Amino acid sequence: MSITVKDLTHIYSPGQPQEQVALDQISFRIEDGTFAGLIGHTGSGKSTLVQHLNGLLKPTSGTILLGDTDITKAGTASRQARLKTGLVFQYPEYQLFEETVAKDVAFGPNNLGLSPEETDARVREALQLVGLDYEELKNVSPFELSGGQKRRVAIAGVIAMKPEILILDEPTAGLNPKAHRDILDMVRGIHESTGNITLMVSHNMNDIARMCDQVLVMDHGRLLMDGSPEEVFRRGEELKEVGLALPDSMEIARQIIEGGLALEGTFLTMEETADAIAAALQAK
Amino acid sequence: MIRDITLGQYYQTESLIHRLDPRLKIVATLLYIVVLFVVDDFLGFAIAYAGLETAIIMSKVPRRFILKGLKPVFLIIAFTLVINLFMIQGEVLVQFWKFHITREGVHMAAFMGIRLFLLIIGSSLLTLTTRPISLTDGIEALLSPFKKLGLPAHELAMMMTIALRFIPTLLEETDKIMKAQQARGADFETGNILRRAKALVPILVPLFISAFRIAQDLALAMEARCYGCGIRRTRMNEIRFEKRDLIGAIVFACFLAVIVLERFLW
């Protein structure tokens, strides 16, 4: 299912002293099966945007199409869209509340009105997808787990609803490097096994460059860029102006080129940069 | 939505009322409330209202802003009105089915309505024009004479400051948790009372955990900065009673005098 957003505007507290234009005439399209990245400075409107995609926020103006259904229209469509789009919030571990891991993951499927057998099957499947052992953890309290594990349980809670679009708002915020890598590998794995759209909000340019097919850049509520990682990261100066940076692999390549060694490539990953350096040194 | 609640909120602007000594404002508000219960006729209420109106105009807080924040309270006023209107016995004016409205009922309802209205607007004017921090500083200063009797005035004031400071944070937290559970298909709006009460569990459990986490972090940060090490704390902004406060106090005293005279001479 594709996402089509047209002229989306959202204003918080309209007509009050603290009025805030969080989204300003945003338009873009994400094709089915795409792994998309959303980057931007804190307060640029990323979280506001993704909350529109599952109907949690209603736009001030503009339309959002999921496939062919307009989810900004009133009626049952909104609730259905909410269930088609799985949104993992920032710090999702703060939403855990049940006595056991299995019960917490089952919260979403239960709300869908699934049979107990179906729910149970989904809980097993979701926990397996996030790399946790069902038998070992099903009766453990989620509050006894480590930070990274809690986050996996919370993500499993969303995956268990089998969304057709998976959105993750800064899924690695506040994790140590190992948990960070594990969560990203897990997201990659889920994307590959479902073949659906995955939209990831992130502050980490390395992750975005390495993982995404399409990158959206936001600044002060406006969509500044929309394109492939190559296209977006070619505009390094503009990115720096809005408080973002280049991925390390590109920054290293840029400095080496400035230092006088001609390199060829896109430098989206450390491996590409290393290969380009090796090739340039061998050619010498 | 949840951030739009303005009850007990501060309205930032420059005005004489905003700059008055918080101690004066607290005492004046308390006296004003007492006066509302001394007044026993409509002329008295008219004077009380005129005083409040003057303060509102001088405070430069938009009327729209005051009234919007009070919406939930108007429900209570309406409820009081209805109860008084129908429950008071006396000379019957109108009667239909089992209900009857009496002259005393109308009188009492109007009285209570006006009294509650003035009371709520008057006290919300205090919080609208006084920063929570100055408010608690004022309360601490007013309570400090009782320190000798063992009243922990400073600790009480600090507790209030912290509680006020964290109301917006907890509202934001509630908003976030509600959205997160809605994203998992939670439904807070339909079903009978029992179902709705049950639907609150996925909000309340994470909210309590958040509150404890926030409290723990704050306690740690305060201890790291040596809070409560025993030496008397000084403050950056001492409250001072200025000339404008003296003028304010005199004007308010005159207002009190007029109301009290009205009560006992008419």
Ligand SMILES: Nc1ncnc2c1ncn2[C@@H]1O[C@H](COP(=O)(O)OP(=O)(O)O)[C@@H](O)[C@H]1O
């Ligand atoms: N619930 C809300 N009420 C009012 N303003 C908000 C709310 N949520 C976010 N904002 C404001 O909207 C802007 C965009 O915020 P957000 O979407 O959270 O940005 P990001 O996720 O990119 O950091 C910010 O200026 C923020 O202060």
Ligand SMILES: [Mg+2]
């Ligand atoms: Mg955000």
